[in-house]
Amino acid sequence: MAYGGEQGQETAKFILLMDRFFDCLNVRSIQEGHHKRKADLLPFRTLNDQRFEFLEREFLGYVLAWKQAVDSRPGNFKKSERNKMFLTDQTFEGLWTTVHSTIEATQYLLSNGVEFVLTHTFCQDPLEEHFGRHRGLGRRADNPSLWIFGYQENKIRLQRSLAMAMQPKGNTRGVKRSADVVISVSPLKKVRRPRNK
Numbered sequence: 501m502a503y504g505g506e507q508g509q510e511t512a513k514f515i516l517l518m519d520r521f522f523d524c525l526n527v528r529s530i531q532e533g534h535h536k537r538k539a540d541l542l543p544f545r546t547l548n549d550q551r552f553e554f555l556e557r558e559f560l561g562y563v564l565a566w567k568q569a570v571d572s573r574p575g576n577f578k579k580s581e582r583n584k585m586f587l588t589d590q591t592f593e594g595l596w597t598t599v600h601s602t603i604e605a606t607q608y609l610l611s612n613g614v615e616f617v618l619t620h621t622f623c624q625d626p627l628e629e630h631f632g633r634h635r636g637l638g639r640r641a642d643n644p645s646l647w648i649f650g651y652q653e654n655k656i657r658l659q660r661s662l663a664m665a666m667q668p669k670g671n672t673r674g675v676k677r678s679a680d681v682v683i684s685v686s687p688l689k690k691v692r693r694p695r696n697k
Contacts, residue, residue, distance in 0.1 A: 513562075521559050524551045525602060528620040543616035544606050552607070555599045563587070563595060630656075 523540035527533070533542035540551060570585045577585075586592070606617045637652045638644050644652070 517559055517562055524555055525619050527618045543618055545616045547607050547610050552603050560599055
């Protein structure tokens, strides 16, 4: 260790493991691994790829050993204090599920004739973004009813359709849209209804 000495070794090990973990799960193109000179960014092509072993044994092994070290640490610690020494339960379960599902899905695809797998395609960011909008609309309602969810979904759909008509501003990289859609804010004409006699 050039910096930090003995005290920084465990932090450096954690950072290197997380870097490799993210590289294994963010394979985007066939060439990126060559350009960046990082073997973990190369596409998965074989069922016995060494990255499967890294993810399951080394990465998850490290996280599990960390959890066991916290659980067996001597001292009179409260549960809340032990929780602060490790990842949240949701994060731990998320890492565990992500690693195993990525390995299984990749091996399944490779064993069924797919030439290579780009793990970036397994990304769930669009889902998180969509349900994040629902959480934003629901504010404090953590458990919306089916009716409220449908109402929010219609609201999001309407916002999306209106956004399609507007030209993006700023430094966003949006799709260029035709300007033939006209949105008017003028009041609608009043329609006279026939009176019942």
